[in-house]
Every structure is written in C-alpha cells, then in structure tokens.
Amino acid sequence: MKILVCIKQVPGTTQVEIDETTGTLKRDGVPAKMNPFDLYALETALRIREAAGSDAEVTALTMGPPQCERIMREAFMMGVDRGVILSDRAFGGADVLMTSFTLAQGVKKTGPYDLIVCGKQTTDGDTAQVGAEMAEWLGIPHVVNVKSVDAVASESISVTVDLPDCTLAERIPYPCLMTVEKGIFEPRLPSYRLMKATADREIVWLGLKDLDDADPKHYGLNGSPTQVKRIFPPEAHVEHVLIEGDDSAKAVQLADLLDDRKFLQ
Amino acid sequence: MSCIKIHQSKVDDREAAKALCPFGAIAENAAGELEIGAGCRMCRLCIRKGGGAFEFVDDSAPGVDKSAWRGVAVVAEVAPDGALHPVGLELLGKARELAAKIDHPVQAVVIGAKTGDAVEKLLACGADEVYVYEDPAFENFRIEPYANALEDFINVVRPSSVLVGGTVNGRSLAPRVAARFRTGLTADCTVLDMSASTDLDQIRPAYGGNIMAHINTPRHRPQFATVRYKIFSAPPKGEPHGRVVRRTLAPDRLLSKIEIIARTPKSSEKGIEEADVLVVCGRGVKRPEDIAMLKELAGLLGGEVASTRAVVEAGWLDAKRQIGLSGRTVKPKLIITCGVSGAIQFVAGMSGSETIVAINSDPKASIFKVAHIGLVGDLYAIVPELIARVKAKKEAK
Numbered sequence: 037m038k039i040l041v042c043i044k045q046v047p048g049t050t051q052v053e054i055d056e057t058t059g060t061l062k063r064d065g066v067p068a069k070m071n072p073f074d075l076y077a078l079e080t081a082l083r084i085r086e087a088a089g090s091d092a093e094v095t096a097l098t099m100g101p102p103q104c105e106r107i108m109r110e111a112f113m114m115g116v117d118r119g120v121i122l123s124d125r126a127f128g129g130a131d132v133l134m135t136s137f138t139l140a141q142g143v144k145k146t147g148p149y150d151l152i153v154c155g156k157q158t159t160d161g162d163t164a165q166v167g168a169e170m171a172e173w174l175g176i177p178h179v180v181n182v183k184s185v186d187a188v189a190s191e192s193i194s195v196t197v198d199l200p201d202c203t204l205a206e207r208i209p210y211p212c213l214m215t216v217e218k219g220i221f222e223p224r225l226p227s228y229r230l231m232k233a234t235a236d237r238e239i240v241w242l243g244l245k246d247l248d249d250a251d252p253k254h255y256g257l258n259g260s261p262t263q264v265k266r267i268f269p270p271e272a273h274v275e276h277v278l279i280e281g282d283d284s285a286k287a288v289q290l291a292d293l294l295d296d297r298k299f300l301q
Numbered sequence: 302m303s304c305i306k307i308h309q310s311k312v313d314d315r316e317a318a319k320a321l322c323p324f325g326a327i328a329e330n331a332a333g334e335l336e337i338g339a340g341c342r343m344c345r346l347c348i349r350k351g352g353g354a355f356e357f358v359d360d361s362a363p364g365v366d367k368s369a370w371r372g373v374a375v376v377a378e379v380a381p382d383g384a385l386h387p388v389g390l391e392l393l394g395k396a397r398e399l400a401a402k403i404d405h406p407v408q409a410v411v412i413g414a415k416t417g418d419a420v421e422k423l424l425a426c427g428a429d430e431v432y433v434y435e436d437p438a439f440e441n442f443r444i445e446p447y448a449n450a451l452e453d454f455i456n457v458v459r460p461s462s463v464l465v466g467g468t469v470n471g472r473s474l475a476p477r478v479a480a481r482f483r484t485g486l487t488a489d490c491t492v493l494d495m496s497a498s499t500d501l502d503q504i505r506p507a508y509g510g511n512i513m514a515h516i517n518t519p520r521h522r523p524q525f526a527t528v529r530y531k532i533f534s535a536p537p538k539g540e541p542h543g544r545v546v547r548r549t550l551a552p553d554r555l556l557s558k559i560e561i562i563a564r565t566p567k568s569s570e571k572g573i574e575e576a577d578v579l580v581v582c583g584r585g586v587k588r589p590e591d592i593a594m595l596k597e598l599a600g601l602l603g604g605e606v607a608s609t610r611a612v613v614e615a616g617w618l619d620a621k622r623q624i625g626l627s628g629r630t631v632k633p634k635l636i637i638t639c640g641v642s643g644a645i646q647f648v649a650g651m652s653g654s655e656t657i658v659a660i661n662s663d664p665k666a667s668i669f670k671v672a673h674i675g676l677v678g679d680l681y682a683i684v685p686e687l688i689a690r691v692k693a694k695k696e697a698k
Binding site for chain 1: 342343344380444472485486487507511515517534557567674678691695
C-alpha cells in the first residue's frame with residue numbers, strides 16, 4: 037500500500053503584526069516549523085502503514101522554498117519512508133488552485149498512491165481547501181473532517197467523519213484523499229534513532245522541468261485566479277462598556293445587544 | 302507572464318531590500334544580483350516599499366468575458382431531513398445586496414433528498430431563481446454527486462459569483478467545484494463587496510486573524526467564496542417573486558464511491574469546552590434552585606451552564622462544568638457571568654472568550670476588568686428580565 041501525506045512549512049508563529057509606518061510584516065525571528073495540523077496527518081499515515089502490513093510505505097510531499105527540507109527531515113524522524121519536495125521559483129505566489137495543482141503534479145510524477153492524507157488546514161493560510169482541490173485534480177473521491185480511522189482493508193478504508201450534529205461512518209475505496217482532524221491520534225515525537233538512520237536519506241526534488249506540465253504559466257502567481265490586492269492589520273477593538281440604567285433597562289439593552297450580535301438565532 | 306521584476310540599478314541598499322520580504326524570498330544570486338526565490342507569496346510588499354526597485358510586470362492573458370457570467374448564486378445546504386442550514390439565508394441576504402449593485406439576479410441552488418421547505422424559505426427571502434436538485438442520492442453529503450449537481454448548475458446558469466456556507470460540507474464542496482472550473486476560491490470571507498466590474502471584493506483573515514487580506518478573482522469566473530455561519534444577517538421574509546427550476550442529473554452522475562455505513566446523531570448536550578455560549582453561575586447566586594433560571598437563559602441562547610469553583614465545591618453543579626485553572630479552559634463566542642467576582646484562577650480559564658458579559662452587583666468586582674460588557678446590578682432583577690426579552694425577540698422571528 038502506498039500512502040502519501042502532504043505537509044507544509046509555516047511561520048513559527050501566527051503572531052505576525054503589520055508595521056503601521058512601513059506596511060511590512062513584523063516577525064520576531066521565530067524559525068519556520070512544520071504546520072502543526074500536519075503532525076496529525078503524519079501520525080495517521082504512519083498508523084495506517086502499521087495497520088496495512090509490511091509492504092506499506094509512507095511518502096511525504098511538500099512544496100516550498102529549499103529551506104523546507106527541514107520539515108522533510110522531521111517527517112523522516114517520525115518514520116516517513118520517502119520524501120518529495122516541489123521547489124521552483126515558478127511555483128511562488130500560488131493560491132489554493134495553483135498549490136493544489138502543483139501538488140497534484142507531484143503526485144502524478146511520483147505516484148500512484150492508494151491513499152492521500154492531509155491535515156485539516158495550515159496555520160498561515162487557514163483555508164482548509166487545498167486537500168479537496170487536489171482530489172479534484174486527481175479525479176479521486178475525498179472526505180474531510182475525519183476524526184477516526186476504523187478499519188484499513190486491502191481495497192478500502194473505513195473512517196468516521198465528524199459533522200456538527202452527527203458522525204458518519206464511511207467506507208471509501210482506494211485511491212482516495214482524506215483530511216484529518218486535529219487530535220485524531222497523538223502525534224509521535226521525532227526519534228533520535230531515526231534521525232541518525234535517515235540523516236543521509238535522499239529526498240526527491242522536483243522543479244518545474246521535472247513535471248508533466250512544464251509550462252510556467254500554469255503555476256504560481258501566473259496560474260493563480262485569486263490575487264491579493266492588499267494586506268492590512270485587523271481593526272483593534274478592545275471593547276469595554278458598562279451598560280447604564282436601572283436593572284430592567286440594563287436587561288433590555290443587553291437583549292438588544294445579543295440580538296445584534298446574532299446570538300438569538 | 303506576470304512576475305516581479307527587480308531593477309538592480311535602483312537598489313541602493315541590498316540588505317534593506319532583502320529585509321523587505323517577510324517571507325525571506327529576496328536573496329542575492331551567484332552574480333551578486335538580487336533575485337526572488339520560491340518563497341515568494343506575491344504579497345507585493347517589496348513593490349510598495351521598494352522605492353521603485355521592484356516592479357510588477359503584468360502581461361497575463363486577458364481573462365474571461367465577464368458579461369457572459371451573470372448573477373450572484375448561493376449554495377443552500379439542507380440536512381437529510383430537509384432542514385435548511387441558516388447560513389444559506391444569511392448568504393442570500395448578502396447576495397441580494399451584492400447583486401443589486403450590478404443589477405444581476407440572485408440564484409439559489411438546493412441539493413438534497415428533501416428540499417421543499419428550503420425552497421420555500423429561499424423564495425420568501427427574495428431569491429430570483431431557485432435551482433433544485435432533489436434525489437435520494439443526495440440524502441447524506443457525498444462529494445461526487447454534490448459536486449456534479451453544482452457543476453451542472455454553474456454550466457446552466459453561469460453565475461458571476463458563487464457563495465457557499467463555510468460549513469463542513471460547504472468547505473468540501475466549494476473547493477472541489479472551484480478546481481473543476483479552474484477558478485479562484487476565497488475561504489472564510491468576513492467582508493464581501495461588489496465592484497462595478499463584477500469582481501467580488503473579498504476580505505478574509507489569515508495567520509490566525511492577525512492579518513486581513515483583500516482578495517480579488519479578476520480574470521476568472523465564477524468567483525467562489527465561502528463564508529462562515531453568523532457572519533452576515535438573514536434578510537426579512539417577504540412576498541416571494543422568484544421561480545423554481547428543477548434539474549435532474551443522469552444516473553451515473555449520482556453515483557458515489559463513498560459508502561455511508563452509519564449515521565450517529567450527537568447528543569445535544571455539549572461539554573462546556575464545545576459550547577458556543579456559556580452562562581456562568583457564581584457565588585452571587587444564592588440558592589441551588591436558582592440555577593434553573595441560568596439554565597433557562599443558556600437554553601434560549603443555545604448554550605450551557607458553567608460555574609466557578611465555589612459553586613462546584615458547594616455541590617450545586619458537576620465538576621465537569623467548572624471553569625478555571627482547576628477546571629476547564631473555555632473559549633466560547635459568548636460568556637455571561639452571573640454573580641462571578643472574577644478571581645484570577647477563574648479568569649485564566651475564560652479570558653479568551655470572544656464576548657464577555659459580566660453581571661455583578663459589586664462595581665469593584667475584578668470580573669469587570671476583563672468584561673467587554675458590564676452590568677452592575679442585581680442578577681435576580683436582570684436575568685429574569687433578560688430571559689423575558691430574549692424569549693419575546695425569538696418568538697418574533
């Protein structure tokens with residue numbers, strides 16, 4: 037069984053601020069790290085490998101600048117067998133559509149895979165949409181919000197999907213893609229033994245020229261339908277009001293306030 | 302091909318120029334020239350702040366004929382029992398506002414096993430056209446048939462914008478179909494506006510809400526946006542004027558490889574960590590039987606009752622309802638503390654709440670330091686009146 041897990045390097049903190057005078061992003065020098073949600077995807081992939089038997093293999097795939105090799109090494113230390121990094125200037129500025137397209141190109145080049153596991157979302161983009169778009173590019177079914185893996189069979193996987201009012205037990209045949217919830221499993225820590233054992237492991241690096249579609253217009257900013265017009269700091273609102281009047285008037289005002297803020301639906 | 306071009310001669314200070322990029326994507330190459338690397342996210346800060354050294358070169362192909370795409374469409378989600386998810390009506394209200402600015406119609410699309418009630422509500426809330434895909438195959442959400450239905454709708458209607466509720470299913474369906482049409486999708490928008498060019502102005506938070514981004518889809522149609530529940534307001538009901546169009550898909554388009562084995566409803570009682578609304582019982586509540594009043598308020602607001610440590614120690618409420626360092630940490634959308642003084646151990650467990658309302662008779666109580674909305678007064682006067690007003694308002698809806 038071939039399992040692929042998608043990972044991403046994200047800024048070490050989401051506590052970025054915009055410098056009001058220069059308009060640039062202020063960072064406090066925290067190094068980049070593995071997207072925390074991807075740790076759950078990695079753990080899920082590794083558990084499925086263990087359940088599937090000895091010939092199963094987990095490949096991790098990421099896209100990013102050369103520095104993202106660090107998170108691939110970390111994935112190796114958790115037990116991932118093989119690493120693929122998509123890195124090329126032409127991939128820069130990719131939106132959801134282009135990110136998912138580039139990842140799908142990487143899948144086509146290095147696959148096929150029976151199962152693709154993605155984290156719920158990233159902590160920088162926060163969109164939670166790349167997995168579903170990737171499944172569309174690959175033409176395979178997908179499920180999101182997977183909260184448990186119930187059975188791993190040779191032709192299909194059974195999972196439980198978490199919805200607000202119910203859970204759905206579903207069986208999906210391979211090939212398929214799933215995005216997993218935070219907390220599906222407790223992610224294992226990187227192992228020192230594996231760090232030693234995988235220090236020289238080769239990573240597959242793929243640039244634009246290595247992909248089936250090598251037209252730079254189909255990648256990165258050029259291929260991205262969405263454009264960021266500008267970024268700006270959110271309005272700071274530290275609310276601190278005292279409601280005046282007698283007790284009855286206070287209650288009336290509070291009820292109006294709750295209604296305005298859509299708590300009475 | 303669009304890109305950022307660096308005019309090397311205009312770069313005065315290389316280090317300063319490199320520091321412009323928050324993603325560290327500007328570096329020197331072997332020839333000693335500045336170069337933009339794969340880390341570039343096209344935030345364009347270097348263009349704005351680079352004093353002319355960085356230029357955006359846009360020679361991308363012209364986009365689609367925007368006049369061929371008309372309408373602001375809303376994907377309305379229904380549960381297996383036919384209940385319309387309220388975010389659908391909220392989006393419809395926004396869609397009417399957006400469509401009015403460019404004189405476009407508002408279309409709604411309903412996909413489900415039972416759609417009658419939802420269609421009626423969408424018409425009453427002002428949809429010009431409601432496209433209905435009703436089939437037992439749509440009972441539980443499975444991606445393939447749902448995506449095929451939405452694809453059919455877009456091919457038939459060719460809407461300019463498609464708004465989808467940011468529910469679990471919406472966040473699965475919207476990206477799938479956006480990719481199918483090779484178009485843009487902006488997730489979790491908090492502000493939407495329409496420009497005269499029919500480009501949808503989409504504003505969304507990123508980096509955990511620390512940054513806002515204004516996003517356009519200038520050359521592709523339709524433009525997909527998802528919006529979470531309770532961001533916009535549902536429009537008032539009126540006299541329906543829209544028409545209903547029923548569509549059917551070919552049998553093979555209704556198939557899914559995903560098999561639903563079981564559907565297990567969740568119990569309606571939530572733990573205090575999961576509740577969106579909490580009403581907290583503090584020592585200002587005099588008798589255990591008075592908690593019923595707080596329970597009633599919590600019920601009306603769709604929330605749960607929680608408590609301080611003292612109340613749990615008195616045995617009035619179960620320990621699993623305790624907030625604070627020795628209890629649970631909560632982060633609801635709304636927390637109403639009743640007779641809570643606001644000890645530091647308590648506040649540590651709830652200060653991340655989105656809206657904090659404090660009701661306490663002591664104006665010096667430290668809870669008022671963290672409260673967004675403070676009511677100094679007798680909770681025995683305020684809470685019953687509040688319950689009465691909330692009830693009246695809910696009944697009027």
